[in-house]
Amino acid sequence: MTTKVLPLLEPEAVAACCPPLTERALTAEEAERTAVMFKALGDPVRLRLFSAIASHEGGEACVCDISDVGVSQPTVSHHLKKLKDAGLLSSERRGTWVYYRVEPAVLAAMGQLLTKAAGA
Secondary structure (H helix, E strand, C coil): CCCCCCCCCCHHHHHHHCCCCCCCCCCHHHHHHHHHHHHHHCCHHHHHHHHHHHHCHHHEEEHHHHCCCCCCHHHHHHHHHHHHHCCCCEEEEECCEEEEECCHHHHHHHHHHCCCCCCC
16 A cells, blocks of 8 residues: 655745735735635535534544535535535545545634734
């Protein structure tokens, strides 16, 4: 079995890409990236799935543990794919199950975006 090593984003690099909304106007590129994230979270089912994963013990959740959100399993898979495509989740297959996690850098960037700028 081979192990794939994924690069880690440095917190400083993530922080630099997403200034607080109160600090300055977003560039077109920043607005595009941010809109993709918020559009993915704009669906109540996706928001529940994202929250369930983010708050799950150990920082990751098996799809089998988070599928009770009031929709069918294929629909859960569709929503998880949308969250993953938006860069909000990463996943890893272990045997027959897929485990999802929210990268800490993603939460930090989202939090910083909505935080008031220092001194504002």
